[in-house]
Amino acid sequence: MEKSDLKVKVLGTWSSPFVMRARIALNMKSVNYEFLQERLWEGKSERLLKSNPVHKKVPVLIHGDKLICESLIIVEYIDEVWPSAPSILHSDPNERAIARFWAAYLDDKWFPSMRSIGFARGEDEKKAAIAEFEKGLVLLEKAFGNCRKGKPFFGGDQIGYLDIAFGCFLGWLRVTETTSGIKLLSEAKTPALINWAHRFCSDAAVKDVMPDTEKLAEFAKMIASKRRGEAPPKS
C-alpha cells in the first residue's frame, strides 16, 4: 500500500501509441500521474537520456525513485503494483500467454508492417506493404473471435492487456488510411474489429488519451518534412 502511494510520472509524448499504453493502464487503475511531455522531434532531452539510457525511448514510468521502461513491461508492472480491480491481465495463465503472444506479434510484426506502408516508395512497394499488413489484420480478426468469447473486448467485459496493446495503434492506423487512401479496417474484411475499435476508443480510460486523427496527421506531416529537411509549415 505504501508502494502505491508514491508519486507517479509518465515520460512520453501525446502522439506515441506506446506511451498511450502506460496512460490507459494508469487510468484503468484510477492512478493519478504527472505527464511529462517530451518534444522528441527537437531531440532527446537530458531527462529522457537519464531515465532510459539503454534505449533512449518513451514511455518511461517513474514510480517514486524507480524507472520502468518498455510499454508492455510498464503495463504489467502497473497491473502488479495496483492489483485492485479492474485487472488488466487475465488471471488464467493460458489466457495471459495468448494475450502476451499477440501483443508481441503486434510489436514485432504488425506495427512495423503498418509503418512500411508509410515508407513505401512507388505503387508496387505500397501494394506489397498493404497486402502484408492486411494478412496480419486477418489474423487479428480471427484472434479477436477466439479471445473475446462473445464479449465486447479481447479482455472480456472490460478492456484488458491485449485491447490496450492493439488499440493504442488505432490513431496511427487511421492516419495511414488517410494518407494511403485505403480502408484498412473494413466491414468486409474485419467486421468484428471495426466495432471493437469504436468501443475501445469510447472507453473511459482511453478517450482522453487517444489522439485526434487530424492532429496526428498534421503531426506526421511535420515530422516527414523535418526528415526531408524542409522548413516547417507556416500554420
Add this chain to the structure above:
Amino acid sequence: MAGGEDLKLLGTRQSMFTQRVVWALKLKGIEYEFIEEDLVNKSSLLLTLNPVHKKVPVLVHGGKPIIESKIILEYIDETWKERPILPQHPHDRAYARFWAAFIDDKLMEASKKAFALTGDDQVKAIESTVEALQLLEKELHVKKNFGGDEEIGYLDIVAGWIAYWFQFIEEVGGFKVMESAKFPCLDSWTKSFLQVPTITQNLPPPDELRFVFGAIRTATCPK
C-alpha cells in the same frame, strides 16, 4: 509429479530457445514428453500448433499450445508455483523482463548479424555485439546471477545462450569478442551457470551445434 501426460514440449535439442523451457521444467521437477522436431521438414503438428511463426519451442498443456520461449517461461512459473523463477516484487520482475527483452532483441540481433555477415557489415555488427555485452557486464557487476539471487532464475535462463551457444556463434561466424579480461563478470557468471546440474545435464553436444550453425551460415551468408 506435476505435469504428466498432458504436457508436451515440441523443440529441438540444439535450439537455445527450446533449452530454456527444458531448464525451467526440470528446475521445477515437472514431467513432460519431449517431441523432437525436424526444422527442415516441419511436422504438421508444429504447423498446426504454431501457424503464425511455425517455430519451436511450443509447450502443449492439456492440448493448448503456448508459444514463444519467454512467454512459455512465464506460463510455467504461473502454473507451477514451486521453485519460482521470476522474482516476487513487481519492480524486480520489470527489471528481469526488461533485460530479457534486451538480450533477445539487441544482443541476439547484433550477434546474428556478426555471425552471418562479412566485411564492413560484420565489423559494424561486432561493434554492436560488444556494446550490448558491455551493458550486460555493467548489470552483472557485484551480482552472482542476473537476478541477484544465489539460485538462477528467469533472467539467467534467458541469458543462458550467452554462456554456451555464443562461443559456437563466434567460432562458426569467425569472430571473437567474449574474453574473460574484457568481460570478467559475464565470465564469472558463465562459469557458475555452467556448474548448475540442471544446466550441464541439458546442453547439446558441441559438434551438433557446430554442425547446425555451419549449415545455417552456409545457407544465409552472402557470397
